[in-house]
Every structure is written in structure tokens, then in C-alpha cells.
Amino acid sequence: MRFAVIGAGFYGLHIATRLKALGLEIRVFEKSDDILTFASGNNQFRLHLGFHYARNFRTRQQSRDGFFRFLERYQQLTEPIPENYYLVPKGDSLIDFSTYKLIMMSSGLDFVEKEHPVEISYPCGSVVTAERVLMIDRARQHFYQHLPDTIELGVEATVSMDDDRVRVNGESFDYCIDCTWGHLMPDKNFFFESTILLYYRKKEAGSLARAYTFVDGPLCSLYPTEKPGIFTLSSVPYTPIAQHGTSDEALHAIATLSSHDINLKRLLMEKQIMRYYPGFLDDYEYLDPQLCVKTKPFGHDDDRSCYVKRYGRLIKCLSGKVDNIFYAAAEVMALIEDETE
Ligand SMILES: Cc1cc2nc3c(=O)[nH]c(=O)nc-3n(C[C@H](O)[C@H](O)[C@H](O)COP(=O)(O)OP(=O)(O)OC[C@H]3O[C@@H](n4cnc5c(N)ncnc54)[C@H](O)[C@@H]3O)c2cc1C
Incomplete structure (x- = not known):
């Protein structure tokens, strides 16, 4: 059987690897000239366990399962963080600290209660x-090592379907897996959100990499990246730039965001974190913005779980976070099971 996977982010690459392990013929089409360049290469780089999602059970469960499965298969693609704090600021959080702990405990999430450093x-x-x-x-x-001769870079895919085949750029496949996070074919239950995160360098080189995530609600977080001393600052109210009905509109918004708008976001995000960490700008210096697009379901329940849907020979993965790749792959396998046995 021949499978086309569209999109070489974490979803497309992981699913392609799993299908290839079954001995199936796989081609991955990626419009960019490298892999992991869009949302998978432009985010806060947090391998979630569920602590960010006090208000959404499905998201917490998928994260908890996905985290451990990620470590089983891809531990070498992650690093621990020496001190990774989740903080519940009194009066600013939508829930109090006792409620937060109760929700996490009842979801089977282990943590250690610990006084935060004095800089907060x-x-x-x-x-x-x-x-x-x-x-x-x-x-x-x-x-690249595990998918040799499989990924076609610089190829923008279009899809058409007839009764029992699906065509990608005119070529016939048994199935096509859309791993573009909704950019190939929009979904009426999802919208696009243009986003901005900010990169900072910690001034004191070699000091402990601490992560601070303030929850729950319209708060902010500071998280290390793979580069030593480089962090991202993210904000629930200020990271979103705008909501868009189409992928093109969202991509246009990030391509044309002015330096004035970036500076305004920066002022707001720095002011927000300095409410909790007043010495933030003494300790960190601003580097660059990171601009990207999130695909989000409508609703106010903080749902960042993954959905997999089938339309005939097309299977569409709408990710929420990177940890959900295992859920997505299992759903894809279940949908094609009868035909691959
Ligand atoms: C600001 C921000 C912060 C985030 N923080 C986190 C976090 O800390 N932790 C976490 O787990 N998740 C986070 N996420 C979510 C995470 O980035 C995504 O869930 C995940 O990367 C999606 O992976 P994907 O493979 O579905 O999509 P992508 O990585 O976007 O891959 C889709 C690929 O499809 C390609 N493509 C699109 N259309 C076509 C076409 N027609 N033909 C060929 N190729 C095409 C694109 O070029 C792209 O490479 C964040 C997202 C954002 C935007």
C-alpha cells in the first residue's frame, strides 16, 4: 500500500516512521526546504506532562500518556530542566493553589511542592x-536518519480524491495523511491564530536554567530552549496576535507584522513577567521575536488535545502539542487497520 504524508513537522515525521516500520511505502511531502521548520521548529519547546492544562481533562490525559511514550521512544530528543517551576500567583490565577494541586494529583501527575527562588x-x-x-x-x-529517501522537500502538495484513491499533485496513493496542522484543508471547528514569542539570553552564562510557568489563566512563562542560555517568553494574553479564518491570512499576518507592533508586544510581555519577576530585565536581554501560527479549536475550555479525522482516503491530524504524536499515530493505525492486516 502507498501512503502520502503531507507535512514534515513532528506529526508527519513520527507517523511516517511508524508506517514505514510496518513495511508500507511512504512518501513525505514538505513545502519548506527543511524539516521541522514551521510550528514544530517555532514554539516554546516544552515537552508537556499536563501541568499547563488545569481546565482540560482530555489535554492533560493525552499529555501525561504522550510524555512517557515520548521518553520511551525519543528520550534523546529531550533534555531535563534543573528547576522547572509551575507557579500559581495568589489572586491572579483563575484557580487557587490547593485546587491546582488537587487537579494535578487526581490526574496522576507527580510534582514536588517547593518554595520558589527569591527572584520571584x-x-x-x-x-x-x-x-x-x-x-x-x-x-x-x-x-533524516530514520526516513532515508522518503522526504521530498520544497514540494507544496495539493490533494484530490475519487472513490477509491487519493491523488497528491496528480499521483495516486491508497491513503493521504494530512499533517499540516490544518493548513492544507481548513476545518470548520478550528481557527488560525498568528502568534509571537520572544527570545532572551540569560546574561549570567552558566547559571542554572530555571523554567517559570505561571498558571492558571491569562499569565506567562519563561522556558529554556535547546541552546544553552537562550529562553522563550510566552504570554497567554499577548502571544496571540490575531485570529484568522484561513491559513493564508494567518501567514500574511506574521509576514507583515511591523517592528512597531513587535515592540508593543515586547513591552506588554516584559511588563507582565516583571509583575512576578521584577529583576527580569537585569537578568535577561532581549534577542528576537519568534513568529508562527497556531491552529486552535473554538471554545474557552483550553483544549489543546489532538483530533484525527477520516474523510474517505484522506486522514487529517489536528495536533495540539508535540506530545500528542503517539495518540495521532495510534488513531491513524486504527483507521487503516483492516486494510493493512
Ligand atoms: C507559539 C507556539 C507555542 C507552542 N508551544 C508548544 C510547546 O511548548 N510544546 C508543545 O508540545 N507544543 C507547542 N506548540 C504546538 C506545537 O508547535 C504543534 O502542536 C506542533 O508543532 C504541530 O506539529 P505538526 O507536525 O502538526 O505541524 P507543523 O510542525 O507546523 O508541520 C506542518 C508542516 O506542513 C507543511 N505544509 C503545510 N502545507 C503544506 C502543503 N500544502 N504541502 C506540503 N507541506 C505543507 C509546513 O511547511 C510544515 O512544515 C506551540 C505552538 C505555537 C505556535
């Missing part, structure tokens, strides 16, 4: 978690 001067309950950081350069090397 705002009263917060705090826990330390085992969430890790994703290593994107290593992931690129891994997937």
Missing part, C-alpha cells in the same frame, strides 16, 4: 515538575 517576589504557590525541553536540531538529525 510575588506570592505564589509553587511546584517543581519533570517536564523537559525538546531538542529540535537533534530531532532533525534523527528523522
Whole structure:
């Protein structure tokens, strides 16, 4: 059987690897000239366990399962973070610290309650978690090595279907797996959100890499990247730039964002984190913005879980986060099971 996978982000690459392991014929089409270049290469690089999602059970469960499966298969593509704090600021969080801990405990998430460092001067309950950081350069090397002669770069795919075949750029396949996070074919239940994160360098080289994630609600987080001393600053209210009905509109928004708008976002995001960490700008210097697009379901319940849908010979994966790749691959396998046995 012949499979086309469209998109060489974490989803397309992981699913292609699993299908290839079954002995199936796989081709991966990627419009960019490298792999892991769009959302998978432009995010906060957090391998989630579920601590970010106090308000969404499905997301927490997928993250918890996905985290451990990620470590089983791809531990070498992650690194631990020496002190990874989740902080619940008194009065600013939508839920109090006791409720937060209860939700995480009842979801089977282990943490250690620990007083936060003095650089965080705002009263917060705090826990330390085992969430890790994703290593994107290593992931690129891994997937190039495990998918030789499989990935076609610089090929923008279009899809058409007849009764029992699907065509990608006119070529016939048994199945096509759309791993473009909704960019190939929009979905009425999802919208596109243009986003901005900010990169900072920690001034004191070699000091401990601490991650700070303030929850729950319209708060912010500071998280290390794969590059020593380089962090991302993200903000629930200020990272979103705008909502868009189409992929083209969202891509246009990030391509044309002015330096004035970037500076405005920067001021707002720095002001927000300095409410909790007043010395932030003494310790970190601003580098660059990171611009990308999120595909999100409508609704206010903070759903970042993964959905896999089948339309005839086309299977579409709508990711939420990187840890959900195992859920997506299992769903794809279940949908094609009868025909691959
Ligand atoms: C600001 C931000 C912060 C985030 N933080 C985190 C985080 O900390 N942890 C986490 O787990 N997740 C995070 N996410 C979510 C995570 O990035 C995504 O869930 C994940 O990367 C999606 O992977 P993907 O493979 O589905 O999509 P992508 O990585 O976007 O891959 C899709 C690929 O499809 C290609 N493509 C699109 N159209 C076509 C076409 N027609 N033909 C050929 N190729 C095409 C694109 O070029 C792209 O390479 C964040 C996302 C954003 C935007």
C-alpha cells in the first residue's frame, strides 16, 4: 500500500516512521526546504506532562500518556530542566493553589511542592515538575536518519480524491495523511491564530536554567530552549496576535507584522513577567521575536488535545502539542487497520 504524508513537522515525521516500520511505502511531502521548520521548529519547546492544562481533562490525559511514550521512544530528543517551576500567583490565577494541586494529583501527575527562588517576589504557590525541553536540531538529525529517501522537500502538495484513491499533485496513493496542522484543508471547528514569542539570553552564562510557568489563566512563562542560555517568553494574553479564518491570512499576518507592533508586544510581555519577576530585565536581554501560527479549536475550555479525522482516503491530524504524536499515530493505525492486516 502507498501512503502520502503531507507535512514534515513532528506529526508527519513520527507517523511516517511508524508506517514505514510496518513495511508500507511512504512518501513525505514538505513545502519548506527543511524539516521541522514551521510550528514544530517555532514554539516554546516544552515537552508537556499536563501541568499547563488545569481546565482540560482530555489535554492533560493525552499529555501525561504522550510524555512517557515520548521518553520511551525519543528520550534523546529531550533534555531535563534543573528547576522547572509551575507557579500559581495568589489572586491572579483563575484557580487557587490547593485546587491546582488537587487537579494535578487526581490526574496522576507527580510534582514536588517547593518554595520558589527569591527572584520571584510575588506570592505564589509553587511546584517543581519533570517536564523537559525538546531538542529540535537533534530531532532533525534523527528523522533524516530514520526516513532515508522518503522526504521530498520544497514540494507544496495539493490533494484530490475519487472513490477509491487519493491523488497528491496528480499521483495516486491508497491513503493521504494530512499533517499540516490544518493548513492544507481548513476545518470548520478550528481557527488560525498568528502568534509571537520572544527570545532572551540569560546574561549570567552558566547559571542554572530555571523554567517559570505561571498558571492558571491569562499569565506567562519563561522556558529554556535547546541552546544553552537562550529562553522563550510566552504570554497567554499577548502571544496571540490575531485570529484568522484561513491559513493564508494567518501567514500574511506574521509576514507583515511591523517592528512597531513587535515592540508593543515586547513591552506588554516584559511588563507582565516583571509583575512576578521584577529583576527580569537585569537578568535577561532581549534577542528576537519568534513568529508562527497556531491552529486552535473554538471554545474557552483550553483544549489543546489532538483530533484525527477520516474523510474517505484522506486522514487529517489536528495536533495540539508535540506530545500528542503517539495518540495521532495510534488513531491513524486504527483507521487503516483492516486494510493493512
Ligand atoms: C507559539 C507556539 C507555542 C507552542 N508551544 C508548544 C510547546 O511548548 N510544546 C508543545 O508540545 N507544543 C507547542 N506548540 C504546538 C506545537 O508547535 C504543534 O502542536 C506542533 O508543532 C504541530 O506539529 P505538526 O507536525 O502538526 O505541524 P507543523 O510542525 O507546523 O508541520 C506542518 C508542516 O506542513 C507543511 N505544509 C503545510 N502545507 C503544506 C502543503 N500544502 N504541502 C506540503 N507541506 C505543507 C509546513 O511547511 C510544515 O512544515 C506551540 C505552538 C505555537 C505556535
